[in-house]
């Protein structure tokens with residue numbers, strides 16, 4: 001429950017201008033931009049120092065933003081193209097104002113990160129060509145930003161988990177109560193509180209409650225600390241829940257990944273092969289769209305249609321490609337065999353059915369130019385499901401199979417916010433002094449996910465929130 005200012009119970013009380021809850025990309029961007037605007041900042045982080053950085057630390061942290069063609073293979077990508085991709089992939093349900101703000105500020109924010117010393121390299125191959133990757137990944141990105149914040153005099157308090165918002169008699173949010181090694185600590189902030197403390201992906205009870213029974217067993221890709229307190233404390237104080245609370249981000253994972261904090265163990269090369277389930281049958285159009293626009297959806301299909309237990313199968317035409325290895329960080333060796341029958345035995349799927357699947361697939365492949373960098377239309381005909389692009393027969397042994405499953409990265413449900421990241425209450429009014437940035441902001445993603453857009457969303461709205469909160473001091 002929210003506590004009121006001066007309510008008893010805190011062992012210590014501190015005052016600052018802006019308090020930021022959570023030290024991932026959104027929280028760090030918020031804290032740095034508030035400091036740039038001259039505000040005093042305390043960032044509270046629930047994790048100990050060695051686990052800091054949230055989901056951002058586990059990510060490659062690739063970012064899409066409007067850009068001219070460049071040496072990294074980034075193609076011309078306009079604000080309008082990004083806007084239309086994000087709206088299309090949400091089936092038109094994303095909040096158009098928030099998406100426009102994100103797209104219009106993405107490039108400037110990427111340049112802001114560059115000016116702080118972020119170095120870039122090319123993103124994954126065979127995306128739509130607009131993404132770039134921080135050279136040192138998400139871990140390097142958060143370390144850079146923590147150093148920057150430290151150098152600017154921002155205070156970071158580790159092992160300090162926010163538990164409640166502090167509300168003034170006028171119903172302004174004026175601080176947070178935290179559980180820390182010092183005991184209960186109140187931090188009062190004149191400019192406001194910025195919630196940047198992730199979704200509820202690491203909270204098994206909330207997952208089952210909002211996503212469904214199956215969700216208790218998903219592999220957690222990122223931090224164990226995103227357990228939904230930010231959302232719960234805001235809602236308890238009157239914030240309006242918004243967005244798709246029943247859906248989440250995931251990826252097609254190597255099924256041998258560790259159960260929590262597995263990091264980047266996703267297969268990003270499945271479009272070069274086929275998926276089969278435990279009965280040896282295909283169940284997905286692997287070439288439906290660019291990998292960036294299908295991996296979240298396919299991961300959920302593997303969970304829902306194949307009980308989270310499937311295989312991705314390739315032949316040497318795929319396996320020998322230089323980019324195959326770049327798009328998969330193995331957690332174990334691939335299963336390999338000289339014949340499809342032997343491979344089926346290794347996979348423990350019915351050999352006859354599996355061989356029939358592959359031979360029907362091979363026979364259905366249509367001629368055409370194979371080009372992984374575009375939707376090449378080289379598909380199949382006469383089989384269900386079709387493979388719409390990048391269909392090559394699997395006929396060059398040894399054959400390779402990798403076990404795959406689904407996982408959870410972050411949740412889509414969040415808080416209603418305006419374009420300055422201010423939280424809106426259940427009456428539709430701005431909650432003075434309360435902001436949400438990054439994963440706790442709702443109405444950005446629905447059903448599926450446009451690759452490389454969560455880190456940039458955290459940076460954009462964190463930066464906006466920090467600046468706005470500082471302006472109230």
Ligand SMILES: Cc1cc2nc3c(=O)[nH]c(=O)nc-3n(C[C@H](O)[C@H](O)[C@H](O)COP(=O)(O)OP(=O)(O)OC[C@H]3O[C@@H](n4cnc5c(N)ncnc54)[C@H](O)[C@@H]3O)c2cc1C
Pocket residue numbers: 021022023024025026027044045046047052053054055056057058059060061062063138160161162163196197198221222223225226227228229230262263264265409410437438439440451452453454455456458
């Ligand atoms: C393996 C993996 C790969 C990914 N790859 C990409 C990619 O390439 N591109 C992309 O755009 N996205 C990617 N993502 C998603 C993206 O990394 C995250 O959605 C994004 O970084 C979230 O940023 P954030 O600041 O909102 O949250 P986080 O980075 O998760 O930070 C939230 C912080 O809040 C802290 N916290 C939680 N509760 C409390 C509390 N009560 N009090 C105080 N602190 C609290 C947590 O400890 C954490 O440090 C990936 C994620 C994973 C796990």
